[in-house]
Amino acid sequence: MAKKDAKKNNVHFSLRAGAETEEARLLNYLRDDPLINRREAVFRALMAYYLPWVHEDELTDTQLQALAQSAVEDLEFRIYQIRKRFLATNPGTPQLAAAPQPTVAATLPPADPMASTISPATIPQSLTQPMPPPSSVVSSVQEMLKETEIDPAVLDDF
Secondary structure, three states: HHHHHHHOOOOOOOOOOOOOOOOHHHHHHHHHHHOOOOHHHHHHHHHHHHHHOOOOOOOOOOHHHHHHHHHHHHHHHHHHHHHHOOOOOOOOOEEEEEOOOOOHHHOOOOOOOOOOOOHHHHHOEEOOOOOOOOOOOOHHHHHHHHOOOHHHHHOOOO
């Protein structure tokens, strides 16, 4: 009986995407790459992106700040990996800037649930100089990795 009750409490989540969409390519990549644990990758990405909001009404300010700091560090680390692998290593070099965001009406879910939610307007269209970070802000993850010269190819992925 206890085993049956435990199964009732499990949460199931599945993703489907239209065959020729960016979402489908992403799901296929996660499914087909033998080095990625799909379940762990999805949870790690979702937790870094959303977990502070999940606990916003449950934790003390101190606990929430610690959770938010951890999420920021996870996201900064992933940003570091993306920059190191796909962008120039010099922080002053131009980086791709996103095209103007679509209007609110364009961001509504598509009528066809299998249609792509990524529009051409979200694809970078031009190069712009990055904004320098404020001098008072130090990214501990970035600074640590910059000093150690770690190759992002050997680091774990989301």
